[in-house]
Structure formats: structure tokens, C-alpha cells
Amino acid sequence: MPETEDGGDSPVDDPKIHTVDARTLRGLAHPLRxxxxxxxxxxxxxxxxxxxxxLGESSGATSYHLRQLATYGFVEDDPERGKGRERWWRAVHxxxxxxxxxxxxxxxPEVRGAIGVVLHEIATTHAQELNTWLGTMHEWPEEWRRGWDVSDFKVRLTPDLSSELIGKIHDLIESYRDRVPEDxxxxxxxxxxxHxxxxxxx
Incomplete structure (x- = not known):
């Protein structure tokens, strides 16, 4: 899931972030997509x-689902690269x-089912990413083996306070974006x- 994390509930006025509606949710609700x-x-x-x-898939499957993502506005042709026989794709947002x-x-019920598919796939991706790190962290420099964390906390909150805390954490993470140049x-x-x-x- 460069990124505002998929699953956020706060409105964002940012052209780089796509706000999903019921129609586009149906188009997104597929694990491969x-x-x-x-x-x-x-x-x-x-x-x-x-x-x-x-991804370990067939090119026929990826080609079909890329076209479906394009239909719903998630991906598009990349004109800077698509000059040969193969079609290049890029994310719109x-x-x-x-x-x-x-x-x-x-x-x-189709919309309710679609959001269930999306949320469970996000949770699966998170677990896979963490497990990949745990399995490969020995390959990273010592500095990075000290600069990571996996923690869980338990605190009693009301729904409003939970939303407030989520917002503060998101704001804190965003405050670090673009502080380090790419190279x-x-x-x-x-x-x-x-979570x-x-x-x-x-």
C-alpha cells in the first residue's frame, strides 16, 4: 500500500491522494489489483x-487487472516509457x-463485501511486510537494526479520543516526510x- 496509508478515514484535499467512493471501491476490491x-x-x-x-503472476492476469484499475482511475499509461511494443503503466495517485x-x-451488500476484501488485503500486506523485515534484518547495517520498532500498547479511550490520537500520530509521521533527500x-x-x-x- 508513498503514501497515505490505505484505510484512513480523514478527508484530504490533495490531488496526490485518491478518495475512494462506492463505485471505485468495487473496482479496487481484488487482491491482485x-x-x-x-x-x-x-x-x-x-x-x-x-x-x-x-508478483509471481501470469502476464495475462496482470494485464487484465491493470486495465480494470485504469477503468476506475487508479492507473494510467506512462507516455514517457510506452514507446515500444509493451505498454507501460503508472499509478495516478x-x-x-x-x-x-x-x-x-x-x-x-456488494459494497460491504468490497470493503471487507480491501481491509483484509491491507492487513495481509502489513503482516507480509513485517515478516519480510524480520527475515532479512540481519542483512542491514547495525544502525538500522537499532532504528526499528514493533510495539503494542493498551489504553482506555472513547471513540473521540481514539480518533484524536490517530490524527496526532498521522500528523507526526507526515512531519517527517520530505526531510531526507532521495539520494x-x-x-x-x-x-x-x-493499527x-x-x-x-x-
């Missing part, structure tokens, strides 16, 4: 065959936002996952 979109956002423009190799609570209570020696793209959810009383 979500993986394709994430790959284009993280690694840049690619062809269907290049994405097929990266850097991030995606949607109001998951509104879609969960939508009267159309800074020793730097890396840092992925952060933020907030209530637990039932025992």
Missing part, C-alpha cells in the same frame, strides 16, 4: 510482464483514502503501520 497498485506506487512505472515477474466505517454500513547516503524508505481497534471487556 491491490498488489499491482501497491507495486506501481512503491517501485514506479512497469509493464504487465514486469509486474507479473515481481500516491495514496488512497476511504471512510471504511461508512462503507461497512452501506445498504449495498541521502545511509537513508532508506521506512514503512510504518498504524487502532477496540477490544471487548473480559
Amino acid at each position: 491491490l498488489r499491482l497498485l501497491n507495486a506501481l506506487r512503491e517501485f514506479g512505472p512497469a509493464t504487465a510482464s514486469g509486474l507479473a515477474n515481481r 500516491m495514496g488512497t483514502m476511504f471512510n471504511s466505517g461508512r462503507f461497512m454500513s452501506h445498504p449495498d 541521502t547516503e545511509g537513508s532508506a524508505t521506512v514503512r510504518s503501520h498504524v 487502532f481497534f477496540p477490544r471487548p471487556a473480559e
Whole structure:
């Protein structure tokens, strides 16, 4: 999932962020489409065959689902690269936002099912990313083996206070964006996952 994390509920007035509606949610709600979109956002423009190799899929499947993503406005042709026989694709936006609570209570069961697919795929991606780091962290310099974290906290809140805390954490993370130039020696793209959810009383 360059990025405002998929799943955010706050409105954003930013042309780089796509706010999903019920129609485009249906177009996004497929595991391979979500993986394709994430790959284009993280690694840049690619062809269907290049994405097929990266994701372990057939080029026929990636080509079909890229066209579907284009139909719903998530990806587009990359005219700077698409001069040969292969068609190059790029992500239209850097991030995606949607109001998951509104879609969960939508009267159309297809919309409710679509948001479930998207949210579960996001959770799966987060788990895969963390497990990949845990399996490869020994390959990174000592400085990075000290500069990471996996923590969990328990605190009693009201829904309003939970929303307030989420907003503050998002603002804090955003305050670090663009502070480090792309070619800074020793730097890396840092992925952060933020999960907030209530637990039932025992």
C-alpha cells in the first residue's frame, strides 16, 4: 500500500491522494489489483510482464487487472516509457483514502463485501511486510537494526479520543516526510503501520 496509508478515514484535499467512493471501491476490491497498485506506487512505472515477474503472476492476469484499475482511475499509461511494443503503466495517485466505517454500513451488500476484501488485503500486506523485515534484518547495517520498532500498547479511550490520537500520530509521521533527500547516503524508505481497534471487556 508513498503514501497515505490505505484505510484512513480523514478527508484530504490533495490531488496526490485518491478518495475512494462506492463505485471505485468495487473496482479496487481484488487482491491482485491491490498488489499491482501497491507495486506501481512503491517501485514506479512497469509493464504487465514486469509486474507479473515481481508478483509471481501470469502476464495475462496482470494485464487484465491493470486495465480494470485504469477503468476506475487508479492507473494510467506512462507516455514517457510506452514507446515500444509493451505498454507501460503508472499509478495516478500516491495514496488512497476511504471512510471504511461508512462503507461497512452501506445498504449495498456488494459494497460491504468490497470493503471487507480491501481491509483484509491491507492487513495481509502489513503482516507480509513485517515478516519480510524480520527475515532479512540481519542483512542491514547495525544502525538500522537499532532504528526499528514493533510495539503494542493498551489504553482506555472513547471513540473521540481514539480518533484524536490517530490524527496526532498521522500528523507526526507526515512531519517527517520530505526531510531526507532521495539520494541521502545511509537513508532508506521506512514503512510504518498504524493499527487502532477496540477490544471487548473480559
